[in-house]
Amino acid sequence: MVKPSQNPENTKFKWDSQLRKGLLDYIILLFLNKKEYYGYELIRDIKQVTDIQISEGTIYPLLNRLRKELLITSQWVEMETGIPRKYYQITDKGITAVEQMKTSWDRMNRSINNLLEWSCK
Amino acid sequence: MQVNPRLKDITATRIRDQYMKRVDRALRSLPKKIREETALEIQSHLWDSMQDSTAQVEADRILDAIDRLGEPDDFIKPMVAGRLLEDASHSLNPKSVVMGLMYNAVAGVKKAGLSIVLGLGYLILCIFSLMSILKVILPHQVGLFFDPEGGAPFFGVLGDPGNHVEVLGFWIIPLGIVISFLLYFGLTRLLRIIFRESG
Numbered sequence: 001m002v003k004p005s006q007n008p009e010n011t012k013f014k015w016d017s018q019l020r021k022g023l024l025d026y027i028i029l030l031f032l033n034k035k036e037y038y039g040y041e042l043i044r045d046i047k048q049v050t051d052i053q054i055s056e057g058t059i060y061p062l063l064n065r066l067r068k069e070l071l072i073t074s075q076w077v078e079m080e081t082g083i084p085r086k087y088y089q090i091t092d093k094g095i096t097a098v099e100q101m102k103t104s105w106d107r108m109n110r111s112i113n114n115l116l117e118w119s120c121k
Numbered sequence: 122m123q124v125n126p127r128l129k130d131i132t133a134t135r136i137r138d139q140y141m142k143r144v145d146r147a148l149r150s151l152p153k154k155i156r157e158e159t160a161l162e163i164q165s166h167l168w169d170s171m172q173d174s175t176a177q178v179e180a181d182r183i184l185d186a187i188d189r190l191g192e193p194d195d196f197i198k199p200m201v202a203g204r205l206l207e208d209a210s211h212s213l214n215p216k217s218v219v220m221g222l223m224y225n226a227v228a229g230v231k232k233a234g235l236s237i238v239l240g241l242g243y244l245i246l247c248i249f250s251l252m253s254i255l256k257v258i259l260p261h262q263v264g265l266f267f268d269p270e271g272g273a274p275f276f277g278v279l280g281d282p283g284n285h286v287e288v289l290g291f292w293i294i295p296l297g298i299v300i301s302f303l304l305y306f307g308l309t310r311l312l313r314i315i316f317r318e319s320g
Contacts, residue, residue: 039162040169056170056189057196060162064200085169086162 020052024062026101027052032072032090033098039063039086063088071097130179137167137183140193147197150220151204159200166190218243218309239308246304252277253297265289 027050031042042063043056066072071094076084090098128134144163148156170186171179190196205220222236222243255278256263264287266275279285289296 040166055191055196056166057191060196061199065203081168083165083168084161085165
């Protein structure tokens with residue numbers, strides 16, 4: 001019988017989870033680089049476009065942290081329903097960060113692809 | 122800016138209100154303005170989530186929304202922990218320091234370990250402060266003691282010093298105060314550096 005810690009499915013799940021956590025900042029900034037979003041809309045579009053299922057509550061600490069790092073700003077907008085929404089926009093510093101993240105991502109992607117080619121020889 | 126959107130169903134309203142009470146409890150350590158804004162954003166999220174639910178009954182739609190959003194303690198704690206530590210490192214408020222350490226102690230093994238180390242640092246700080254005060258009250262029983270016949274030196278309070286010789290005298294008071302201040306400022310600044318990634 002395989003112990004849970006030795007189960008390959010558990011290892012893959014943990015790795016997937018860590019990978020997603022590491023990329024979420026980049027993913028959120030990419031979306032906000034296209035247009036402004038409110039929290040629920042952002043989660044919905046992330047799920048639709050990337051197929052990444054993120055726990056809805058976890059988006060708010062992330063948005064809070066990005067706002068503290070001055071990569072995004074927020075403002076409340078009154079809606080016709082009477083329930084205001086908090087919209088998030090990317091800042092100039094956030095746009096610069098996205099460009100830097102893209103460079104890092106492209107470099108990482110090339111490195112992994114090279115490694116995969118090498119490991120198949 | 123407090124809005125409680127009116128739901129048609131009493132059960133749905135009760136479910137929503139109970140959830141928001143849990144949210145308010147999770148947020149209680151934060152300043153009022155931030156508490157209110159965060160609670161409002163969560164209410165707004167629940168409302169939007171309910172509109173997307175396919176359930177027929179309003180109570181089921183709010184339950185779906187709550188289920189997808191998760192328990193307040195789970196996603197609010199990182200925000201609260203980060204905010205408390207940020208406050209502590211800027212204001213040097215002892216209450217923020219203690220609460221920040223407590224929140225981070227339950228945030229995972231690594232942060233628990235760091236919280237314990239910092240907690241020990243603060244404990245040493247308290248010891249030095251207490252020694253400075255006790256020296257005034259018990260001048261002959263507090264200090265750094267050496268036994269002329271050998272044995273390890275002892276730093277603290279001795280009920281009966283006996284043959285032990287106390288070497289610091291009243292210097293322990295300014296020394297204790299200076300060390301306490303340095304430890305307090307140093308440890309509290311360290312909080313910001315170590316827990317920079319707290320949400």
